[in-house]
Amino acid sequence: MSIDIDTARKVAKLARIRVETGDLPDLAEKLSGILGLMEQLNEVDVTGVEPMTSVTPQRLKRRADVVNDGEQQPAVLANAPDAREGFFAVPKVVE
Amino acid sequence: MSASWTISAARDALRKGEVSATDLTMSCLAAIDAGDGLNAFVHKTPELALTQARAADARLKGGDAPSLCGIPLGIKDLFCIKDVPTQAASNILRGFKPQYDSTVTAKLFHAGAVCLGKLNMDEFAMGSSNESSCYGPAVNPWKVDARNLTPGGSSGGSAAAVAADLCLGATGTDTGGSIRQPAAFTGITGIKPTYGRVSRYGIIAYASSLDQAGPMTKSVRDAAIMLGAMAGHDPKDSTSADIPVPDFEAALTGDIRGKKIGIPREYRMDGLSSEIAALWDKGADMLRAAGAEVVDISLPHTKYALPTYYIIAPAEASSNLARYDGVRYGHRAALSAGDGITEMYEKTRAEGFGPEVQRRIMVGTYVLSAGFYDAYYNRARRVRALIKRDFELAFAAGVDCILAPATPTPAFGLGEQGTSDPVEMYLNDVFTITLNLAGLPGICVPMGLNKQGLPLGLQLIGHAWGEVDLLNHAYVLEKSAGFVAKPEKWW
Numbered sequence: 001m002s003i004d005i006d007t008a009r010k011v012a013k014l015a016r017i018r019v020e021t022g023d024l025p026d027l028a029e030k031l032s033g034i035l036g037l038m039e040q041l042n043e044v045d046v047t048g049v050e051p052m053t054s055v056t057p058q059r060l061k062r063r064a065d066v067v068n069d070g071e072q073q074p075a076v077l078a079n080a081p082d083a084r085e086g087f088f089a090v091p092k093v094v095e
Numbered sequence: 096m097s098a099s100w101t102i103s104a105a106r107d108a109l110r111k112g113e114v115s116a117t118d119l120t121m122s123c124l125a126a127i128d129a130g131d132g133l134n135a136f137v138h139k140t141p142e143l144a145l146t147q148a149r150a151a152d153a154r155l156k157g158g159d160a161p162s163l164c165g166i167p168l169g170i171k172d173l174f175c176i177k178d179v180p181t182q183a184a185s186n187i188l189r190g191f192k193p194q195y196d197s198t199v200t201a202k203l204f205h206a207g208a209v210c211l212g213k214l215n216m217d218e219f220a221m222g223s224s225n226e227s228s229c230y231g232p233a234v235n236p237w238k239v240d241a242r243n244l245t246p247g248g249s250s251g252g253s254a255a256a257v258a259a260d261l262c263l264g265a266t267g268t269d270t271g272g273s274i275r276q277p278a279a280f281t282g283i284t285g286i287k288p289t290y291g292r293v294s295r296y297g298i299i300a301y302a303s304s305l306d307q308a309g310p311m312t313k314s315v316r317d318a319a320i321m322l323g324a325m326a327g328h329d330p331k332d333s334t335s336a337d338i339p340v341p342d343f344e345a346a347l348t349g350d351i352r353g354k355k356i357g358i359p360r361e362y363r364m365d366g367l368s369s370e371i372a373a374l375w376d377k378g379a380d381m382l383r384a385a386g387a388e389v390v391d392i393s394l395p396h397t398k399y400a401l402p403t404y405y406i407i408a409p410a411e412a413s414s415n416l417a418r419y420d421g422v423r424y425g426h427r428a429a430l431s432a433g434d435g436i437t438e439m440y441e442k443t444r445a446e447g448f449g450p451e452v453q454r455r456i457m458v459g460t461y462v463l464s465a466g467f468y469d470a471y472y473n474r475a476r477r478v479r480a481l482i483k484r485d486f487e488l489a490f491a492a493g494v495d496c497i498l499a500p501a502t503p504t505p506a507f508g509l510g511e512q513g514t515s516d517p518v519e520m521y522l523n524d525v526f527t528i529t530l531n532l533a534g535l536p537g538i539c540v541p542m543g544l545n546k547q548g549l550p551l552g553l554q555l556i557g558h559a560w561g562e563v564d565l566l567n568h569a570y571v572l573e574k575s576a577g578f579v580a581k582p583e584k585w586w
Contacts, residue, residue: 007461011457011460011461011464015413015456015460016437016440016444017441017444017445017448017453017456018441018442018444018445019445027457030454030516031454031457033516033517033518034405034454034458034517035458036518037401037402037405037518038406038462038471038475039402040398040399041399041403041471041474041475042474043399044396044399044474044478046477046478046481049477049478049480049481050480051473051480052476052479052480052483053476054304055290055291055304055334055483055534055559056289056290056291056336056534058291058336060333061333063330076194076423078194079191079424080423080424081421081422081425081426082427088422088423090422091430091435091436091439092435092436093435093436
């Protein structure tokens, strides 16, 4: 299956990565090449095989449902591109 | 020059007081400054190193000296270290200074190790040549003509630094071969432990079900020492296994009599260099001479590992890398008047991620999108189960260890692969990715030089949690091969 320019544009949008219109054909071609590699998997008979979910069968560990971290506002905000009054600042979200 | 020492030699000299941690560290720092041409160290931390070295000297004097006390190491740029720039070789994390330590670096420092600085790598560990790094590629210290060769990837800076004696050992991470392929390209030892052996906490994530950290060193013994300090259960990583860490070094007996070595016939594939094929036979002979039995085995789904990996890894990456949005850390694009939050995300990610990372995020987005999830992602997870079963059947039939090539070719020139077709670069991982999919441990051991004078390595694959046995087999291979060559200094 090959990826056309419209699909490439849609995938870029879903991935929230801006791709200039002029770069879409090259992107579509490279993505098609990569997907071409994946087509090989259609040869494999996977009837009755469960999708693998974890490398070693293990039940995730449980811990007490208590607060064990927090009160670190300065550390949390230390790397923010724009932090004001104890919050992350972003452009307007709602009109 | 003490920077050329192995960890075990340095440990013994430090304990006897023949050298101080401070002197050893200074010697490495000098080698690092003289090694800028390799572009291996991308953030140097001399002040931290000397502080840690002085503390190590105090511990050594007091007789409290764990194996890594006073040992200078390089750390891949993927590991968070508090207040030290950590950016996964990506522009999107430019200026990021973690407020906490990864569990691995915390454990290493607790054991007395000295941090020399951060090492170059492929951006977000996506690559096999170190060329996707925002710092420019690290360069292989091995050189046979006018070309600069790749040290491999993604842990290329770690491999170059260890091979060029800029440090005594380094951390790496391996999602599809990123420890073992660079180790093979630079003539050093690298082990990818069983998934869950080493905590992933504080290591910048690429593909969480495949990522595993491990040591890159100058000898099998050093790998055993360093792995012992890195491994262990961590409540902060829900996938880290709560099982005891064995004494890996004590297990290096060199006795593999009666062990059964599997040779997977599907690994003898097109594109494998004749030199590496011959080396593989030689490796099998060495293990046989040491008393092991060598048998042919079949891992029938091997050829599907590459497409499986290139669905699962990008799918996980697209999810993991969604966090780089210009809000909490790292780069945020300059916005135009009227730009809202969507434009901020899109411009930030377009500017911050390099082309290969963008491609993998988009491939992952595509295979997870409605209508394709079953056809691609779920099918890949089913094939992954079959790949894992291949190994389980081989081990169930009595095989102790599997011997295989590590890479199809020796190191290639920078700029020679994957520029027009990304898939060409992916083929480098063909012998290494099967293990990540199955979660098994694998080690690359340097075996010799090819006709041109470039290092070649072989890979041993163990069963889950079988690092003790695996390291012992690697130790036998190392002793039999007797690889001692070092790159001639040109940098």
